[in-house]
Amino acid sequence: xxRIKMADLMIEIHNHxxxxxxxxxxxxxxxxxxxxxxxxxxxxxxIAKEQQDATIPCTLxxxxxxxxxxxxxxxxxxxxxxxxxxxxIEVDGEVYAFCAKSGTGKSTHLTLWKKHFGExxxxxxxxxxxxxxxxxxxxxFVVYGTPWCGKEGWNINTSGGLKAICFLExxxxxxxxxxxxxxxxxxxxxxxxxxxxxxxxxxxxDMMDVLLRNVPCYLLSCNMDEEAAVVAYQGMNH
Numbered sequence: 001x002x003r004i005k006m007a008d009l010m011i012e013i014h015n016h017x018x019x020x021x022x023x024x025x026x027x028x029x030x031x032x033x034x035x036x037x038x039x040x041x042x043x044x045x046x047i048a049k050e051q052q053d054a055t056i057p058c059t060l061x062x063x064x065x066x067x068x069x070x071x072x073x074x075x076x077x078x079x080x081x082x083x084x085x086x087x088x089i090e091v092d093g094e095v096y097a098f099c100a101k102s103g104t105g106k107s108t109h110l111t112l113w114k115k116h117f118g119e120x121x122x123x124x125x126x127x128x129x130x131x132x133x134x135x136x137x138x139x140x141f142v143v144y145g146t147p148w149c150g151k152e153g154w155n156i157n158t159s160g161g162l163k164a165i166c167f168l169e170x171x172x173x174x175x176x177x178x179x180x181x182x183x184x185x186x187x188x189x190x191x192x193x194x195x196x197x198x199x200x201x202x203x204x205x206d207m208m209d210v211l212l213r214n215v216p217c218y219l220l221s222c223n224m225d226e227e228a229a230v231v232a233y234q235g236m237n238h
Contacts, residue, residue: 019061042067100168126154171221176235184217
């Protein structure tokens with residue numbers, strides 16, 4: 001058993017294997033005195049099923065980490081939060097979230113931002129950040145790093161205000177344009193782990209409505225040239 005502080009939440013994890021504990025080393029909170037917000041444990045049955053359903057061979061220890069994050073994600077709606085499948089990078093204190101189908105090139109695109117902006121750019125999370133809504137704050141939607149972050153291992157235990165959401169598509173030319181809330185929610189729905197109960201779904205939809213009214217969304221058609229990062233940044237800061 002160990003505790004982590006992630007997304008400004010104190011989470012106690014009852015683990016069977018050491019893998020997830022080592023993975024969360026940068027988020028450990030044993031010295032913190034705050035009250036635990038919730039406790040998470042993956043059952044042995046759930047872990048075994050995760051291994052059985054996996055499309056590639058996975059250890060039980062790795063499968064436990066997946067189950068634990070899924071259970072954490074289910075609790076987030078109670079704290080005005082959600083898990084997003086996307087890659088988030090911070091430049092000058094503002095965070096840009098990139099979403100795309102697997103294999104489209106999110107990691108490659110973030111590498112282009114790092115190449116162009118250098119030390120000004122920090123990758124908050126490369127695959128599965130948490131976003132929380134804080135009504136009335138200057139930046140109402142805040143992005144958090146998590147240790148569940150994709151094969152590159154890109155994550156920082158920090159947070160930043162969400163500036164924009166950008167959906168990536170491959171293209172020969174680098175072009176970006178704003179998209180409507182209606183188009184954005186169709187695309188975003190594929191990138192978020194949605195709640196199951198009617199009450200939680202209502203809360204989730206209300207939160208998405210606020211998100212799309214306050215955070216601009218874009219569609220970027222891009223190649224793998226460094227110019228793609230410039231076009232994306234300028235397009236979201238015009």
